[in-house]
Amino acid sequence: MWISKSWAVSLCCLSSFVSATILQNGQVRVTDYPNTVTEASSHNWRTYPANAAELSYKGRWDDDHISWWSVPGLKFGFTGKEVAITFGPHTSNGVLVAYRINGEDWQFSNITTNATHLLISPSTEGVDLTSPISPSTFELRVTNWAYGVQVKSVHVAAGASLIKLKDYNRRIEVIGDSLSSGMYGTYEGLSSYAYGLAAGLGDTEYSVTAYPGICVTDQECWGNPRGQTYQWYRTSDTGGRATNIYGTNPPLWDFSKHPAADIVVINLGTNDNNTANNVTNEDYYNSYIELVEGVHNVWPKAQIIISALWNGFGKSGNTYIQGPAFVTEIWDVYKHFNSASYLSSQHTCPPRNPLKWWLPPCKPGRPNAPFVHYFNTTGILQHNDIGPLWHPTDVGYIKVASHLMQYINLKFGWELRATGPEVFHDTLYWNDQDSY
Known part of the structure; x- marks a missing residue:
């Protein structure tokens, strides 16, 4: 990003120089995305129902094929040169989705409730690079954490077909709040x-169960009626959309029907730390312990990374300093699960708490090796990586993702498998004019 100006203008005269055209790769960022709505009856398509075996739903979707949480997705292979999707009544009208074929850049469209959208056609860039009888890969992701889509059916060209794609062999789950959902x-x-972490690693399945304002402690926080020690076990998030559909009894997520995560990243506590929510340090610590125990019980082989919090920056004299948040408590959670007494103890299941009936059955036994790891975020972000509304800028998010990728690479030996297709869209800023 740059501001057009003449270097011949002296510094003393800059105040009178009013030209300030901001160029981003020589163009204005596009926000009026193409309207992809089409009339299904005018096409001769082969149609598949939303529960077709060839469709792979990514993240959390309910039995009615309604998407929840952050960046839920749909992925499948297809032959031919057309893909359309009919969206149902529980689609948020106007929600922005990203979609692409193979390794092409993300494309975007605002989705209309109860409408059919033609997303891939013979004019789509790159579609001619694949033989009509060879499968292409189609992927769709919902961009917004509060809205979602409902898939009713998927269409391909007459004589074409959908193809089930094989899942990648490694999985990441991120549990968080607005900082993880990309607010x-x-x-x-x-x-x-x-x-960015999961897609940047490449060849990795991922799910982001994160929602703005939520606490780890099971209480009301910023309009969220429950915390992650309760909501993580649910299919839906805590938003008003979920309340409108499910009321106060959202469905449980059936972990037994989905492959276990290999790595779980937890970044929670910014909302607990806000005095408006009245969470004590002790309640936060105990809730964090409870969540980690619950994740380990569901996925006993998963490695769990707990992240230190970045809590914004404040002016201090003539510089800036990063604000602390639950520094001791998060470190104490790490120490608890890495203590010799914890790792060597013979764990027996406590009596089942009838007030927490949603928790999966406890599994006795302890690992004899550490499974909780501490990711220190200190020094990754600087004050200008935080936007005016207390959340990272696009660059700030990229920096955190990049550091986490390297942490996982060094800690667990995970290869960096991304091969070239873009991860983040609209972040390639450069100056391509030489006379300004």
Whole structure:
């Protein structure tokens, strides 16, 4: 990003120089995305129902194929040169989705409730690079954390077919709040560090169960009626959309029907730390312990990374300093799960708490090796990586994602498998004019 000016103008005269055209790769960022709505009856398509075996739903979707949480997705292979999707009544009208074929850049469209959208056609860039009888890959992601789509059916050209794609062999789950869901990023979920981490690693399945304002402690926080020690076990998030559909009894997420995560990243506590929510340090610590125990019980082989919080920056004299938040408590959670007494103890299941009936059955036994790891965020972000609304800028999210990628690479030996297709969209800023 740059501001057009003449270097011949002296510094003393800059105040009278009013030309300030901001160029971003020589163009204005596009926000009026193409209208992809089409009349289904005017096409001769082969149609698949939303529960077709060839469709792979990414993230959390309910039994009615309604998407929840951050960056939920849909992925499948297809032959031919057309893909259309009919969206149902529980689609948020106007929600922005990103979609692409193979390794092409993300395309975007605002989705209309109860409408069919033609997303891939013979004029789509790159579609001619694949033989009509060879499968292409189609992927769709919902960008916003508060809105979602409902898939009713998927269409391909007459004589074409959908193809089930094989899942990648490694999985990441991110559990968080607004910092993980990408709040105030350009494309929200698709600009978040959580998405950037998983997509940046490449060849990795991922789910982001994060929602703005939520606490780890199970109480009301910023309009969220429950905390992650309760909501993580649910299919839906805590938003008003979920309340309108489910009321106060959202469905449980059936972990047994989905592959286990290999790595779980937890970034929670910014909302607990706000005095408006009246969470004590002790309640936060105990809730964090409870959540980690619950995740380990569901996925006993998963490695769990707990993240230190970045809590914004404040002016101090003639510089800036990063604000602390639950520094001792998060470190104490790490120490608890890495203590010799914890790792060597013979764990027996406590009596089942009838007030927490949603928790999966406890599994006795302890690992004899640490499974909780501490990711220190200190020094990654600077004050200008935080936007005016207290959340990272696009660049800030990218920095956190990049550091986490390297942490996982060094800690667990995960290769960086991304091969070239873009991860973050609209972040390639450069000056391509030589006379300004």
